[in-house]
Structures are given as C-alpha cells and as structure tokens.
Amino acid sequence: MKYVDEYRDAKLARGYARALARAVTRPWTVMEVCGGQTHAIVKYGVDKLLPGEIELVHGPGCPVCVTPIEWIDAAVEIASLRDVIFCTFGDMLRVPGARGDLFSAKAGGGDIRVVYSPMDALQAARANPEKQTVFFAVGFETTAPANAMAVYQAKREGLKNFSMLVSHALVPPAMESILSSPANRVQGFLAAGHVCTVMGYTEYEPVARKYRVPVVVTGFEPTDILQGIYMCVKQLEEGRHEVENQYSRSVRREGNAEAQKLVRAVFRPIRRNWRGVGEIPESGLGLTEEYEAFDALRRFAVVPQVREGPSECVSGEILQGLKKPGECPAFGVRCTPERPLGATMVSSEGACSAYYRYRGARHEP
Amino acid sequence: MCLAVPGKILSIEGQDPLLRSGKVSFGGTLKNVFLAYVPEARVGDYVLVHVGFAISVLVPEEADRIFRYLAEIEEGDFLQGEEAS
Ligand code: SF4
Numbered sequence: 001m002k003y004v005d006e007y008r009d010a011k012l013a014r015g016y017a018r019a020l021a022r023a024v025t026r027p028w029t030v031m032e033v034c035g036g037q038t039h040a041i042v043k044y045g046v047d048k049l050l051p052g053e054i055e056l057v058h059g060p061g062c063p064v065c066v067t068p069i070e071w072i073d074a075a076v077e078i079a080s081l082r083d084v085i086f087c088t089f090g091d092m093l094r095v096p097g098a099r100g101d102l103f104s105a106k107a108g109g110g111d112i113r114v115v116y117s118p119m120d121a122l123q124a125a126r127a128n129p130e131k132q133t134v135f136f137a138v139g140f141e142t143t144a145p146a147n148a149m150a151v152y153q154a155k156r157e158g159l160k161n162f163s164m165l166v167s168h169a170l171v172p173p174a175m176e177s178i179l180s181s182p183a184n185r186v187q188g189f190l191a192a193g194h195v196c197t198v199m200g201y202t203e204y205e206p207v208a209r210k211y212r213v214p215v216v217v218t219g220f221e222p223t224d225i226l227q228g229i230y231m232c233v234k235q236l237e238e239g240r241h242e243v244e245n246q247y248s249r250s251v252r253r254e255g256n257a258e259a260q261k262l263v264r265a266v267f268r269p270i271r272r273n274w275r276g277v278g279e280i281p282e283s284g285l286g287l288t289e290e291y292e293a294f295d296a297l298r299r300f301a302v303v304p305q306v307r308e309g310p311s312e313c314v315s316g317e318i319l320q321g322l323k324k325p326g327e328c329p330a331f332g333v334r335c336t337p338e339r340p341l342g343a344t345m346v347s348s349e350g351a352c353s354a355y356y357r358y359r360g361a362r363h364e365p
Numbered sequence: 366m367c368l369a370v371p372g373k374i375l376s377i378e379g380q381d382p383l384l385r386s387g388k389v390s391f392g393g394t395l396k397n398v399f400l401a402y403v404p405e406a407r408v409g410d411y412v413l414v415h416v417g418f419a420i421s422v423l424v425p426e427e428a429d430r431i432f433r434y435l436a437e438i439e440e441g442d443f444l445q446g447e448e449a450s
Contacts, residue, residue, distance in 0.1 A: 001392040003371035003411055003423055007431065015435045022442050036368055089416075117417030119399065139416075142369065145402055146418045149383075194369045197413060197421045220369075227431055230438075249427040250413050256420060259402040 003249070007221030008044075016226035017049040020233060027053045028236050029185045030229060031178070031321045033171060034192035035062030035349030036220050042354040044222040046229075054233060057185065057321035060174045060277060061192055063139045063167075064091045064347035065319065068273040070304035071167045072097030075136050078165065078300050079110040085128060087121035088136040090114040095346045098307050118150035118164075125154070125162035134296045137164045140171055142194040144285060145259035148266035151287070151294050163296040168285035169272060171195050172203045177280045178320050179211040186321050188232040190218040190225065193247035198263075200255025204243045212241045219247040266291050273306065275343050276316025313342030318351050325352040332361030369415040371423060372398070374408050389414060 032038060038058045041047055047056050060066055072095050079086035079102055086102075093103045093114070106112040111131075115121050118135050125133035137147040147164065154162040171192060178184055191204055196217045204215045214235035218228030228246040235242060245251055265288065272284025287295050297303070312330050317323040325331050325344070335341040337353050344350035348357070372389040379385040382404060389398040389412065396414075400406055403419045412419035 001371070002373070003428065006429075012432065012435065015439065019435065019438050019442065119417055142415055142420065145420065146399075146416045149399070149401060149418070152383075194413070194415065194420070197369070223431060227434060246431075248430060249423050249425075250421045256402055258404060259420060262402075 004221065007219070007223045009223060012223045013046075013049060013226055016223060016230055020054065020226070020230050021051045023230065023234055023237060024051050024053045025237060027055070028187050028233055029055045029057060029321075030188045030190065030232050031057045031059045031186040032190040032218070032225065033059040033061040033175065034190075034195070034220075035065065035347065035351075036194070037190060037192065037218065037225055038062070038351050039349050039354050040220055040222055041225060042351075042358045046222050046225050049226065050229065054229065056229075057324070058318065058351040059321060060178070060274060060319040061140065061171065062344070062347050062349040063143070063169055064095060065315065065343040065350045066169055066274040066277065067092070067095065067138055067167045067343070068275050068304070068306070069097050070273070070306050071165070072101065073099055074297065074302050074304045075102060075165055076100055076105045077302055078134055078296055079105045079112050080108065081300065083131045084111065085124050085131050085133040086110060086112045086136070087115045087124060087133060088112065089138060091347045091349075092136055092138060094340065095343060096340060118147045119153075122150045122153060122159075122162060125159055126157075129161060132161050132163070132299070135162075135164050137166045137168060140169055140192070140195050141199045141263075142192075142197070144168055144263045144267060145198060145256070148262045151266050151291050152262060154294060155291060163294045163299045164287070165296040166267075166286060168267065169274065170269065170283050170285065172207060173280050173283035174274065174277070175204075176207055176211075177277070177283070179207070179213065181320065183322055186213070188214045188236050189216070190228045190232060191215050191243075193217055193219045193224070193251055196245075196247070196251045196255065198256050198259050200253050201243050201245065201251065202253060208241050208243050214241050215243045217243070217245045217247050217251050219250070274319070276313070276319055278316075311341065315342035315344040315350075315352065318344050325355040328352070332356060336361070369413045369420060371411050371413055372396070374400075374406060374410050374412060377406070377408055389419070
C-alpha cells in the first residue's frame with residue numbers, strides 16, 4: 001500500500017540504526033508519547049535495533065488507557081439504561097471500571113454498539129428517534145474534530161436524542177506534567193504525528209524551550225520512528241532543544257485550521273483526571289456552553305464518582321515513563337489482555353498489552 | 366485508537382462544505398470518508414483518514430524525505446570518517 005509499505009523497509013531501518021549507532025556517545029532516554037507508536041515499536045522490534053545507550057520509555061498517549069475509572073462507571077451506568085443506544089469504539093468494551101466493564105453491561109442486556117466513527121452514532125440517533133443515542137467520545141486531539149462534527153451536526157439538525165459522554169484528553173499538558181515531575185527521566189520526546197496533523201506543533205515550542213528538551217514530531221511506521229529517534233538523539237548530542245518535524249508528509253507547523261476551528265467551537269479545555277496519573281489542569285475537553293445540552297452526564301443526571309482503590313497495577317508509572325511492563329509483578333501472571341487489571345493491558349496500544357502480545361508473558365525487561 | 370490510514374480519493378460528492386465526502390480506496394478496499402477538514406483535497410490525492418474523517422492531504426514531495434535524509438547523513442558521516450583518517 002502506498003504511503004505504508006515504503007516506511008516498513010528493512011534496509012532503510014537498518015540504515016537508520018547504523019546512523020544512530022554512529023551518532024550516539026552517551027546514554028539517553030527518549031519517550032514516544034503515542035500508544036500507536038508504542039505498538040509499532042514493540043511489534044516491529046524497533047527498540048531492538050537501537051544502540052544500547054538509547055532507552056525508549058512509553059508515554060501516556062493511549063486515550064483508552066487514561067480514561068478515568070469513574071468515566072467507565074458512568075458509561076456502564078448510562079449504557080445499562082432502558083431505551084438507550086450506547087455507541088463506542090471497540091477498544092472501550094473491556095476496559096475495567098470499578099463496577100464491571102461495557103462488555104458485561106452488553107451481556108446484561110444493554111444496547112451497546114461498536115461504531116467506527118462518531119458519525120455512525122449520529123446515524124443511529126437519526127434512525128431511532130424513540131430512543132436516546134449516546135456516543136462515548138474518547139480520544140486525543142486527533143479524534144476531537146470528528147467528535148466535534150457529530151455534535152455540530154446534531155445541533156444543526158435539532159436532534160434531541162443524541163448526546164456524548166466526553167472523555168477527551170490533550171497531549172501537551174500531559175507532556176508538561178511528566179517533565180515537571182521530580183522523578184522525570186525523559187530527555188527527549190517523539191511527539192505524536194496524528195495529534196500534530198490536527199493541532200500543528202507551535203504548542204510544543206515553549207515546552208521545548210522551557211524544559212530544554214528536543215521534541216520531534218514523528219510518524220507511525222517503523223522507519224518513521226527510527227528517523228524520529230535519530231533526529232531527537234542528534235539534538236541531544238549537539239545540546240539543541242528544538243521542535244523538528246519528521247512527519248512532514250502529513251504535518252504542517254500550524255496544523256489543520258479547518259479542524260481546529262470546529263473543535264474550538266464545540267469543545268473547551270477543562271481540568272481532567274488521567275487514569276493512573278491523576279489530575280492535570282487544562283488537559284481535557286468539555287463541551288462549550290453552546291453545546292452543553294449534548295452532554296450525556298447532564299442529560300441522564302449521572303455524576304462520576306472517583307474511587308481509585310489500592311491495586312498492584314503500576315500502569316500509572318508506566319504511563320509516565322517511570323517503569324516498564326516487565327517490572328510489574330502482575331504482568332502476564334495475574335494480568336493478561338483477557339483478564340486485565342489495569343488499563344495499559346486493555347488496549348492494544350497500551351504498553352503492557354503490546355509487550356504481552358509481541359514479547360510474551362516472560363519477556364526480558 | 367489514534368490510528369490513521371492513508372487512502373486515495375476516487376470521487377468526491379456533496380455541495381455543503383461541511384458534508385463533503387468521498388470514496389477513498391485503502392489498498393483496494395473502498396470506504397466513504399468525510400472531507401470537511403480537507404477542503405483542498407482533489408480526486409487522486411492521498412489523504413490520512415481517522416474515524417471516518419480525512420485529517421490531512423499527504424504531500425508527495427515530502428514523502429521520500431526519509432530516504433533523502435538518510436542518504437545525506439550517511440554521506441556526512443562518510444566524509445567525516447575520511448577527514449578523521
Ligand atoms: S501488567 Fe497489568 S497490573 Fe501490571 S501495570 Fe500492566 S496493566 Fe497494570
């Protein structure tokens with residue numbers, strides 16, 4: 001497939017691996033922010049091509065993983081109501097809340113439908129005027145334009161039976177939260193190419209300057225990631241800390257202006273909780289006043305109750321680059337993709353699940 | 366979850382710019398894709414598609430930068446090696 005196959009070329013990958021080996025003189029820790037990149041790194045063994053000096057740690061960039069437990073509980077509560085059609089992306093079904101997951105709510109009789117796009121949920125609302133259709137809007141900046149469009153169209157059409165449970169997260173505040181932690185080990189970032197396709201990368205420029213960290217906007221295929229690491233390590237070796245764009249075939253500095261316009265009309269930044277990580281100011285999206293009638297929590301008068309109990313799961317530390325999956329005592333023993341204890345095991349883009357799938361239960365850490 | 370897949374636009378329909386959509390081929394598999402966020406897109410362009418929406422038009426001139434970049438650094442490293450020896 002064009003724009004895919006050429007970026008999976010083994011010769012090109014080895015070329016970058018050799019260039020990296022020549023460029024590196026000291027140990028460096030680099031974080032890939034996005035779960036899609038984590039998945040590709042572990043699947044294609046990108047980390048195994050790197051010289052020993054470079055350690056990759058996996059970031060918080062899986063929106064499924066960081067959806068707070070209380071939001072899963074709210075989803076289960078709403079999805080179990082009579083005359084509700086609850087639409088969600090498939091990866092949310094098995095995410096454990098404090099009181100079960102959406103999969104069991106479906107088995108219990110909830111009308112829960114897996115959709116490919118928020119527009120499919122909108123279509124379900126149009127087709128079933130006697131019922132309430134709710135869409136579980138989970139995602140980062142990449143997904144926000146699609147979700148914004150669904151709400152925008154619902155208002156334009158005057159649909160009274162469509163609403164959204166919004167659990168949107170924003171990447172730059174999470175990166176700042178990692179960088180400002182005293183335990184931080186991350187020296188350079190690969191920023192998520194799809195997030196930047198929508199938002200551009202001007203937001204990262206002050207972050208790179210303030211924390212003196214290089215940020216390289218990077219794509220998702222194995223050689224994209226290797227080139228991104230090379231560009232990042234080159235900056236580290238030369239003492240630079242700039243924002244560079246590896247993924248220029250899709251990302252422009254200012255991003256996608258049309259998409260940003262609609263996102264800004266429908267959503268506004270709010271404080272939010274990241275599962276395992278905690279609250280981060282201005283790191284989520286809520287509906288603006290003009291669209292708040294489409295908020296499912298309001299419509300069904302559901303109040304999410306925070307209750308993160310004690311657990312042996314260390315996914316919070318994994319999401320902040322402080323630990324790797326192999327360091328969790330439950331990994332592969334009490335926690336597997338079939339019976340996940342924590343969110344990084346649930347989604348195929350979570351670091352625990354990626355290691356389990358491609359490296360097995362007993363991989364070398 | 367944030368997966369976005371490149372595909373080629375085969376046809377475009379819709380007058381309302383917000384409802385513009387098109388048939389996009391992903392290695393032979395056809396899907397209907399919303400094009401509201403890529404007003405500049407034309408038939409024959411490759412777009413990056415996420416949850417049913419095109420979020421960018423891929424730039425052909427940038428697509429092989431990954432090869433040129435490697436060739437440049439290899440040449441640079443080679444020259445440096447020459448100087449050192
Ligand atoms: S292996 Fe399971 S329990 Fe351990 S950190 Fe990962 S998700 Fe949590």
